[in-house]
Amino acid sequence: MARAFLSDRYNRIENLDVLLAALDGIRASGAAGQAARVVGGDLSERRMYLRVTSPEVQVLAPKLLENYRSPFDGRRGADLPVISGGFIISNSETGCGAFFVAPWLQFEVCRNGLVVKQNQLRRAHLGAQLTDEDGVIEASPETQRKNLELITAKTTDAVRSFLDVDYVTRIVRELEAEAGVEIRDPDTTIKLVGQKLRYSEEQQHDILNHFIRGGDPSAGGIMHAVTSVAQTLTDADSAFELESTAIGAMRLAAATA
Numbered sequence: 001m002a003r004a005f006l007s008d009r010y011n012r013i014e015n016l017d018v019l020l021a022a023l024d025g026i027r028a029s030g031a032a033g034q035a036a037r038v039v040g041g042d043l044s045e046r047r048m049y050l051r052v053t054s055p056e057v058q059v060l061a062p063k064l065l066e067n068y069r070s071p072f073d074g075r076r077g078a079d080l081p082v083i084s085g086g087f088i089i090s091n092s093e094t095g096c097g098a099f100f101v102a103p104w105l106q107f108e109v110c111r112n113g114l115v116v117k118q119n120q121l122r123r124a125h126l127g128a129q130l131t132d133e134d135g136v137i138e139a140s141p142e143t144q145r146k147n148l149e150l151i152t153a154k155t156t157d158a159v160r161s162f163l164d165v166d167y168v169t170r171i172v173r174e175l176e177a178e179a180g181v182e183i184r185d186p187d188t189t190i191k192l193v194g195q196k197l198r199y200s201e202e203q204q205h206d207i208l209n210h211f212i213r214g215g216d217p218s219a220g221g222i223m224h225a226v227t228s229v230a231q232t233l234t235d236a237d238s239a240f241e242l243e244s245t246a247i248g249a250m251r252l253a254a255a256t257a
Contacts, residue, residue, distance in 0.1 A: 004094035013099045013151060015048045018091045021152035022050065022101070025159025032056040032163040039086070039106065040113070042236035046096035049240055051113060053086030053106050059168050063176045064220055070110035071213035071228050082108040085168035087159055088115060090240065098122050101155055103162045103171065112227035115244045116171055121158040175247070179220030181254040186211055186222075193222065193252045197245050203229065207249075219257065223250035 006012070026033035032054045040051040065077025088104040090097075102120035106113050161167060183189050186208060194204040210225035223246045230243035 006095055012093070013091055015043075015091050015093055017152060018048075018089055018099060018155065019050065021155035022052070022087075022089055022159055024152070025156040026052070026163070028156055029054075029160045029163040032165075033160075036086070036163065042239075044236040046094070046237055047090050047092045047240075049236055050089045051086065051104055051106075052088075053084040053104070054163050055084060057085035057163050057165050057168055058108075059083050059085065059165065059172050061172045061176065064172065064179055065107070065109060067218070068109070068214055068216040068221065068224055071210045071225075072110060072231075075109050077107075077109045077216075080109040083168065083172055084108060085163060085165070087162040088113075088240075089155075099151070101158045101162075103167070105168065105171065107224070107227075110224070110228060112224060112231060113243055114223070114227055114246055115240075116247065117244060118247075119162075119171075121154055175220070175223075175250075178254055179218055179223065179250060181219040181257050183211075183217055183219060183222065183253060183257050186217070189253050189256055190222070192256050193249050196252055197249060199242075199245075203242065206232070219250045219254035222253040223247060 026036045029036070035056045036052050036054040038050065039053050040049070042049045060081050061083050062078065062081040064083075065081040068077035069075060070077075084106045086104045086106060087101055089101045091099040100120050100122040103116035104113055105116065190204050190208050190211065193199070194207075199207070206229045207222070207225045210228045211221050214221050214224050214228065216224060226246040226249045227243055230239045230246075233239040233242065
């Protein structure tokens with residue numbers, strides 16, 4: 001039995017190495033790292049996902065959450081306008097996409113998660129062979145070790161940077177500046193966003209329902225609806241893919257409103 005047949009152009013990055021690098025980054029982040037906690041982990045047939053936040057890296061976002069309520073239990077964002085900073089790590093050992101670590105924010109009122117893709121550290125597996133094109137020069141174990149050390153060192157740096165209150169505050173303020181556009185026709189807006197982001201009809205229907213139940217008639221409400229629908233999906237890959245589109249959906253909704 002074999003998990004995968006991979007080309008020699010595939011730079012193998014093991015899940016365990018990635019996780020150990022993340023732990024180094026948590027420790028390097030100081031006080032924030034001491035309180036970091038794993039809030040979600042999935043291992044699908046394709047990829048590994050690990051989500052981590054820290055209660056020491058929290059930002060108040062009353063403007064972003066003032067009109068929102070959880071579609072799950074009705075709690076109001078105005079009463080709990082807290083966002084916790086953290087990160088998400090994903091990797092595939094079997095040829096299903098690149099390794100990356102990205103900022104990940106969690107809304108305390110509903111536990112929705114938000115991937116900030118614009119600042120992700122991404123490392124492709126393919127095209128990263130350590131030999132020459134003719135295969136004459138073979139990478140020594142020492143070269144392979146140093147290559148992995150560089151990747152893990154960058155991961156550590158990224159995690160330390162993401163577990164920072166000033167960084168999370170900047171991201172939240174950027175979201176607040178874009179989220180307030182009123183959505184007058186949510187049905188049409190979600191259809192247009194869905195076409196751009198290739199949402200299925202079922203996803204569009206669910207997002208509209210969560211938008212209505214969320215009670216926030218703004219582009220930010222679209223963002224919240226996408227992340228809350230992602231929570232309801234049982235397939236880890238599908239949930240992550242939908243969750244990763246939330247900021248893009250907010251921006252498209254604001255542009256088309």
